[in-house]
Amino acid sequence: MTPALKTMLAVTFAAGLSACGPLNDNDQGAGALKLAAQSLSIPGRAAAPEEPPMVVSRAMIDQLPGDVLVVEAYDGTSRAVMVPAAINLNRVTWISEDSVSIVTENGIVIATRGFPRDLMAASVIESRRALAAGGGTAERTHETLSDMDQISTEVLQCSINFIGTETISIVERPLSTQRYEENCENENISFSNTYWLNESGEIVRSRQAISPELGYLVLDRP
Amino acid sequence: MKLRYVRTTSYGAILCCLAATAQAEGPTYTNFGTTGLLEMPTAESAASGELATTLSYSDTAGYRTTLTFQLTERLSGSFRYAIFDIYGIERANGERRTFRTYDRSFDIEYRLTNEGQYMPAIAVGLRDFLGTGRYSSEYVVGTKSIGSNLKVTGGLGWGRMGERNGVSNPLGGNFENRNEVDVFDEDAGVNTGGQLSVKQWFRGDVAPFAGVEYNLSPDLSFKAEYSSIAYEKGLYTPAVDVSSPLNFGVSYRPRPGMEFGANYLYGNEFGLRATFTINPNERPTYSGLDVAPAPVKPRTEAQRAAQSWNRGTQPAIREALTGLLDVEGIDLIGLEMTDRTARVRYVNNRFRSEAQAAGRVSRMMTQVMPDSIETFVLEPSRRGVPLSAITVPRTQLEDLENTVGSTEAMFDALSVTPAGPTEPLDLAPVPSPRFEWGIGPYLDFLLFTPGDPVTADVGLAFDARYQVNRNLSFVGRTSISALGERDPVSTFVDSNDYVNVRTDTGYYGLTGGLRLDRLYAAYVDRLAPEVYGRLTAGYLEKMYGGVSGEVLYAPVDKSWAIGAELNYAKLRDQDMGFDFALYETQPNGDRVEVGDYDVVTGHLSGYYDIGDGFHAQVDVGKYLAGDYGATFSLDREFENGWTVGGFFTFTDMPFSQFGEGSFDKGIRLTIPADYFVGSPTRRSVNTGVRSLTRDGGARLQVAGRLYNTVRDGNLNELSDTSGRFWR
Known part of the structure; x- marks a missing residue:
């Protein structure tokens, strides 16, 4: 590439990022460059420093009028508070301030929206029954949205086992719980969910697998 | 947070x-x-x-x-x-x-x-x-x-x-x-x-x-x-x-x-x-970075039993729905409500997938529609024409939300039919701003001229669009090159009997002054259910001005469509001003105006969605140089918006007259922007490479041909991104 061409491209590139007016998105050359700029990291523009996850206090929880769900994602690097936005039969849609939602059915996640690989739906009734029965086996179905915008289905065989009693702390409050583990697998994927149930059998804390790309979510019910 | x-x-x-x-x-x-x-x-x-x-x-x-x-x-x-480098003719000494x-x-x-x-x-x-x-x-x-x-x-x-x-x-x-x-x-x-x-x-x-x-x-x-x-x-x-x-x-x-x-x-x-x-099959942004949709607002059994609603509340419902759809980047343009049915016509400005837009509209409708409304009829619209009517049963929306199998069950439950009449719709006023503009740099490539694989041109372009109503708009673009006055790039020595309908492209817009790239009026309307018409007139492209008319029959539930296009095109002056003129190149390289060139061209087009991600198109008719023939195109269409395709054109122009390459052929690519950026957008980059740009099999370049405008509402297209309905 000649220096002149380089300069020209650089000028075009810089100008491409500063085009104004709503119509200029259509230009093919500049549009492609802008697209490329958006998809590549631009040297010299350092990544924003990692924001520490928010700290949830009891006072914050008490301020909110109804139920609250504290959600941790990406190995604990992100945390958010969610509140119920809709209840459809036994399915509760929880929503966060930055428009991410999680749907639970009796405490078990059956859907997410706004994550990079969303769980579109899941059937978890057998897992819930096994938990209530103190252990057992269950079949789960998970649906995710594929790169090709299709529903991709995984049917998993799970075994649910009682691990022991454990005293945990949920947002500054100690709680005596019973800990269960659910091991699920099929030929493609496998994961291990953990549930902490309170005395009335409600899931107060859980670590649940969503999708291979997203990993696990940790849900607390303070 | x-x-x-x-x-x-x-x-x-x-x-x-x-x-x-x-x-x-x-x-x-x-x-x-x-x-x-x-x-x-x-x-x-x-x-x-x-x-x-x-x-x-x-x-x-x-x-x-x-x-x-x-x-x-x-x-x-x-x-x-x-x-x-290649070897030339063998000389006497064997070299x-x-x-x-x-x-x-x-x-x-x-x-x-x-x-x-x-x-x-x-x-x-x-x-x-x-x-x-x-x-x-x-x-x-x-x-x-x-x-x-x-x-x-x-x-x-x-x-x-x-x-x-x-x-x-x-x-x-x-x-x-x-x-x-x-x-x-x-x-x-x-x-x-x-x-x-x-x-x-x-x-x-x-x-x-x-x-x-x-x-x-x-x-x-x-x-x-x-x-x-x-x-x-x-x-x-x-x-x-x-x-x-x-x-x-x-x-x-x-x-x-x-x-x-x-x-x-x-x-x-x-x-x-x-x-x-x-690999288009592997999206770096996985399933996308869209924000969560609004949850469906369910009704109780008693609420579902309601048979009518207070009609006096319609203006308030309309206002609320307009606001909710606006959150999703969707313009509500028409609403009709009866006791049990609500029909909405809208323009989706955000989502590549009309199925996803339909899902979002449905969710918003559950928030504000009276309990007795059991059927939602969604009419996605583009360039002023409704594409189809997607009928969604509200009870199914409520029952299926977040359940396994809901995508398949929803597509079984909904139906896609021709869009209804515009008449009973309570229409929104034409959106403001009616005038849009943009100014920015452009970068143009001229590829594969002999002796120069890539010739780049860079400069500033000014775009403007005036929307008279949803169907009629005026579009203009002028530009000025940063390179100033330029010499023509070396083009093919073209000694054939045909006018240089495309090979002269290298002579266009070299004066260094302001160029008129485009200035035309475009009108699109629905002529009958599933029949669409387009009329475009003015300075249509770099090399031609004229009038282009098109009619397309595209049934919403079929995998095929047929269309016809008739154009009158006149060669523009190479200075890209308002005049029309034909030039010829003299042996000394000078360009001399020798009169005018105009031509009537037209094509019959067939479009067929073969399935398994393949799409075929055949265009038969008359091309710019007056040659008759057909263009065959085959595209591999990925559900996530990528297309990779090729085409070739055979006409009655003899290969020896066509010149190097013998016939027109090339490849083309469409890359959806959301594949890279993740957040939903309808933008895409279209690009193509012709093996060589010659005069045979050349078509008039008209913006906004109908098929790609109306196709998004087709059942096959909606099904292709069915997984996004609930997203």
Whole structure:
């Protein structure tokens, strides 16, 4: 590439990022460059420093009028508070301030929206029954949205086992719980969910697998 | 409070979980940009859908730029543009002069069998089967893995690949002689390469080749081959210096999608290669970074039983719904409500998938629609025409939300029919701003003119659009080049009997002054259910002004559509002002105005969604130079918005008159922006490469042809992204 061409491209590139007016998105050359700029990291523009996850206090929880769900994602690097936005039969849609939602059915996640690989739906009734029965086996179905915008289905065989009693702390409050583990697998994927149930059998804390790309979510019910 | 996936901060967390797939996989590439060794192919196929761009260079082999697309699991196709020296005519002393050539070529490879426990994978391929034949070869090749790190390849080649230690063709008879045609037509004085060289295939001498590839680690491999290409001296054959049949190379893949090669070739020179791959099947943003939709607001049994509602609340409902849809980037443009049904017409400005937009509209409707409304009728609209009516039962929305099987069940429950009449709809006023503009830089490429592979032009462009109503708009664009007044790039010497309807493109807009790129009025309307019309008039494109009319019949639940287009086009003055004029180039290079050129062109078009991601189009009619013929196009359409396709046009213009390339052909690509950026957007980048721009089979360029405008509302199209309905 000649220096002149380089300069020209650089000028075009810089100008491409500063085009104004709503119509200029259509230009093919500049549009492609802008697209490329958006998809590549631009040297010299350092990544924003990692924001520490928010700290949830009891006072914050008490301020909110109804139920609250504290959600941790990406190995604990992100945390958010969610509140119920809709209840459809036994399915509760929880929503966060930055428009991410999680749907639970009796405490078990059956859907997410706004994550990079969303769980579109899941059937978890057998897992819930096994938990209530103190252990057992269950079949789960998970649906995710594929790169090709299709529903991709995984049917998993799970075994649910009682691990022991454990005293945990949920947002500054100690709680005596019973800990269960659910091991699920099929030929493609496998994961291990953990549930902490309170005395009335409600899931107060859980670590649940969503999708291979997203990993696990940790849900607390303070 | 952050849960949304933010590229700059959370990548580490994402990558940890993807470690398994973050390694380079699949076969490596050759200097010819196809899968294989150094210059010889293997029987390996890339992952279905993979697009690979390869740049390679060595001193005497020159530059090669290749785009290879793995069309199906077994079939791949390549387009190559290469710059290298070829031998000229043999002189009395037996010497041949060499001169530079700019060459386009096409390859195709089909894998016949998969690798078995004992059997190798076997593939058959044609290299340079559509070009001038500089590299023209055919081969059968087998590749077998031995252990997990070693691959051994052996094959038989014909043509250029049959040169070294070639033996007579065992097929005998007609196959013994290759009969390579002299693609230079002396009478016409033009090169008519570019035709299918069927009569040469697998003919003439046949020679063996072989090679190995050893993977030291997943990202580092070594290759060695015994090449059967001898690069023999001959008329117009590549002038590559060869002193050894052995080629060696190392291939390094620092990360998926990137491969760098360093080679020692022909026993005497070093070469470099870079290959970049991308696979539309693997979206870097996974399922996208859209914010969560509103949850469905369910009704109780008692509420569902309601039979009517207070009509006085309609204006308030309308206002609320307008506000809610606005959150989703959707304009509500019409509403009709009866006791049990609500029909909405809207424009989705955000989502690539109309199925996703329909899901979001449905969710918002559950928030505000009176309890007795049981049926939602959604009419997505574009450029003022409703595309279809998607009827969604509200009870099903409530019952299916977040349940396994809900996507399939929803598509069973909804129906797609022609959009209803506009009359009873309570229409929104035409949106403001009615005037839109934009100013910004442009970058234009003129590709593959002789002697100059790429000519770039850069400058400033001003765009404006005035929307009179939803159906009628005025569109204009002017631009000025930053390069000032320029000399024309060298174009083809065109001695044919046809007007230079496209080959003069290099003379346009060189004055350095303000250019009028486009200025036209466009009107689109629905003429009958599923029948659409378009009328566009003005300065339609760089080279032509005129009037273009189109009618399209596109049934919403069928996989086909038919259309007709009639155009009157007049050649614009090359200064790209308001005038029309035809110029001719004098022997001294001057351009002299010699009058006008106008032509009536028209096409009948058929569109067919073949299924399995393939789409075909045939256009039959009259082209700009007055030639009659047909254009055939085939596109591989990925559900996530990518398309990769090719086309060719045969007309009654003789190959010798058409000139180099013989007939018009090219490839085209559509890349949806949301594939990269993740957040929903309807933007996409469309690009295409013609093998050569000539005067035969040239069509008027009119913006906004109907098929792609109305297609999004079709049942097949909606089903293609069905997974996004609930997203």
